[in-house]
Amino acid sequence: MFDFVRKHTRLLQFVLVLLIFPSFVFFGIQGYSRFTGGEATAVAKVDGHDITRAxxxxxxxxxxxRLRRQMPGLDPKFLDTPEMRLQVLDGLVRERTMLAAADKLHLVTTDDRLQxxxxxxxxxxxxxxADGSVSKEFLAAQGMSSVQFAQRLRQELSMRQVLQGITATAVGPAGSSGTALDALLQQREIQLQRFEPKDYLAKVSPSDADIxxxxxxxxxAAEFEAPEQADIEYLVLDLEALKKDIKVxxxxxxxxxTENEARYSTPAERRASHILVKAEKSLPEAERAKAREKAEKLLAEVKKAPGSFAELARKNxxxxxxKERGGDLDFFGRGAMVKPFEDAAFGLKPGEISGVVESxxxxxxxxxxxxxxxxKKSYEEVRAGIEDEIRKQLAQRKFSEVAVEFTNTVYEQSDSLKPAxxxxxxxxxxxxxxxxxxQPGATGPLASTKFxxxxxxxxxVRNKRNTEAVETGPNQMVSGRIVKHEPARQRALAEVKAQVRDRVAAEQAAALARKVGEARLAELSKAPETALPGATLTISRAQTRDLPREVVDAxxxxNADKLPAVEGVDLGAQGYAVVRLLKVLPRDPATGDMARLQQQYAQAWADAESQAYFASLxxxxxxxxxxxxxxxxxxxAAN
Incomplete structure (x- = not known):
């Protein structure tokens, strides 16, 4: 059942949203007032009612x-973060707000509409x-009764009505949509001159005081901090370790x-061509006899000139x-053809021709x-693979028992890993x-956040004790201990002086590039007709030509009222750019159907209005x- 849910996640998205919050197991929107939690800590409030920590x-x-069922390999620790927990709380607040609004607006979903x-x-x-009822298998997998499922669906449909009047009726006015699409798709022809720090590095010389x-x-400060690190030793208990001592x-x-011979054999296949003289078994015997006679004559022609088989097949x-392939049936294995045909084909050697075969x-x-x-591969050829497979199977059976002993040993003798x-x-x-x-490139336990x-x-860290045995992968337990620990520290200037000098030089080069660029901008502002070096470019937000975003935005x-116009763009550490705007061009036709884009704009408008309405709620x-x-x-989370 869980496989079914994982494979149909997209299809079931609407239904699964009903299953996120177990607090919605009460019956009836009118029962909203029962969502109280006075005995526990309130982490949120909606309409005077608490959402409790529990x-x-x-x-x-x-x-x-639910996410672990959909993604079995996902580390649960990634899901239990402060950010994820706050997202869940936001979802609870949203659900409670929508339930309260639906209740106050009397947006009740009737039994008839629900069904x-x-x-x-x-x-x-x-x-x-088939009878229209909900799958009991699905409900059982979610731990729900049919009454609970119906009520959750009823609540979701009622909550949808709260915003549906806005999302279904929002219109993107032609004027505003045109302005918005122009901002996104309008093209402009420019000339560009870049002033890059690398071109000015040779002209700067940071002093010791600057450094x-x-x-x-x-x-x-953080740029020159040596991170916390440790020299460690560790043990890995996995199937490979257990396999070493297993003898078969x-x-x-x-x-x-012997029991698995089929795994070490390649199925026999034949490639054959045939000429069929059709005569179904239901035909009168006289007609079948006539068809056999025709086949016998064709067989005589084939035997007289075997090289003409393909041509005779095409014609007859x-x-x-x-028939268009000269009778070629390509390769086939046993069971693919009717038995008389199969027996005849597998009884022939390549190049041989059968007699007349009846089917x-x-x-x-x-x-x-x-x-x-x-x-068929011989026993000697596959012995090593068989031994490895059996040893792996035995190691898997043994792992659970040994893992418990390993866990106890590293805990009970926590000052050293040598006993384990x-x-x-x-x-x-x-x-x-x-x-x-x-770290990048880390593998095995050193790539495990849990370890x-x-x-x-x-x-x-403090007592250099063994860690608990940590599960870092399927059938893999790891314990480690710190041998030498170095806390984070600020590196001395002497250690990083070359690095600091490079950064100061980069800053100074960027400042000089900006200064030269600003001077160039001042010149062009007085004489905008002056051309810049390099080819002209046509850009839009959809076609940025890999230019920095700041250049595209600028x-x-x-202002395109008077062209040509010039703009200066401060690129920070990347220097400076001067843009000369030459032409304003129509929207980029490569961006697609304008009607579709206007629909997308209207949808974005609807989303914005619904968010604003929800904020007001x-x-x-x-x-x-x-x-x-x-x-x-x-x-x-509490257990």
Whole structure:
């Protein structure tokens, strides 16, 4: 069932939104007033009613579980972050606000409308049984009764009505849509002159005072900080480690080979051509005899001149699917053809021609043109692979038991990994300069956020204790300990002087480029007819020609009442640019159908209006998060 949900996520999007928040298990929009939580900490309030920490935690767990079903390999820690938890709370506030608004506006979904929508809407087709009822398998997988499902669907449809009057009726006026599309799609022809810092590096020379001032500036402190790092040792318990000590008796390997011979054989195939004289089994015997006689005559011609088989097939075969190819049927295996045809074809060698073969379709003359497959690898060829596979299977069975022992050992003897390494015959691995976050190119446990979080935990750092055994992948447990720890520190100026000098030089070169560019702009402002070096460019927001965004924005923002016009663009660390605007051109035709774009603009307008209306609903209903929410967002969900 979970596979079904994962494969139909897009189709079921509308339904799944009903399942996010477990607080909506009460019945009836009129029952909204029962959403109270006076005994628990309120993290938000809507229309005078609390959203409690317990409800928020439940919604978070529900969302994490649903996403894990859809993406089984996803690390749950990525889902239980403060940002994700606040998103869930925002969703709860939105749901409660919409429920309250639907209740106050009397937007109740009747039983008849509920049934009609479920029975007719295509997005519910995969959830409907033949009799129109909802799939019990789906409900069971979600832990719901049919009453709960109907009520959640009723609530969602009622909430949709709150904004539907706005989203369904919003219109993008022609005037405003034209202005907006012009801003996006209008083209302008320009000349451009860049003043890049790299061209001015040779003209600057930072002094020691400049370098020291840059280094001591608090704004740049983080640039010269040596990050926290540690030299570590660690153990990896996985299937590869367990396989080393597993021995498989030779007789078991041979038995496995015998029981799985089909896996080591290539299916035999034949390529054949045929001439069919059609005569279905239901025909009178006289007509079938006449057809056989025709086939015998064709066989005599083929045997007299085997090279003419393809030509005779084109002229005489009654098989429309192969006659144009000279009777060629391409390669086929056993079971693909009717049995008399198959037996004859697999009884011939390449180049041989059969006699007349009778089948339910009529009479065939068969020529085998090629053969392949049918080979079987010897036991010696596949022995190593069989042994590895069996050892892997045995290691998987053993892993669960050993993982518990491994976990206990690294915990009970937490001042060293050597006892665990000796007991389980594991390699004691080491790594240097390990940081709190996975580094580019990291693999294995060093790419695991879970392992690194444990490694840099307070106890592991302060007392250099073994970490707990951390699951870093399927059938893989890891424990590590810090051997040497270096906290984050500010590097001395002597260590980073060359690096600081380069940055100061870059700043000074950018300032000089800006100064020269501004002087050029002043010249052009007095004589805008002066051409700039280089070719002209035609740009729009859709066709930026890889120019910096600042240049594109300045070009399309420039006043085009009097042309040519000039603009200066400060590119910060990238220098300066002078733009000379020559022409204003119509919208870029490559951007597509204007009617479709106007529809998209109208949809964007509708989205903006609905967001504004929802904001007003929140204000009217007093929807807000409390001070407790920010602190709770950083706390793990209650179990």
């Amino acid at each position: 409800e928020w935690d439940a919604a978070q767990r529900d969302q994490v579980e 009609r929508i479920f029975a007719t809407d295509p997005q519910f087709a995969q959830l409907r049984n 020291e001032a840059y280094y001591k500036n608090p704004v740049h 008796p030779e007789e078991d390997l041979k038995k496995y080979y 075969s009654d098989d429309p699917g192969s 339910d379709f009529g009479f065939h003359i068969i020529q085998v043109t090629a053969a392949r497959g049918g080979d 390494a000796d007991k389980f015959k594991l390699e004691l691995r080491t790594a240097s300069a390990v940081k709190r976050a996975p 690194l979080d444990a490694l840099f935990g307070n106890e592991a 070009t399309l923002r420039a 929140k204000t009217r209903l007093g929807a807000r998060t409390t001070e407790a929410a920010a602190a709770a967002a950083s706390s793990p």
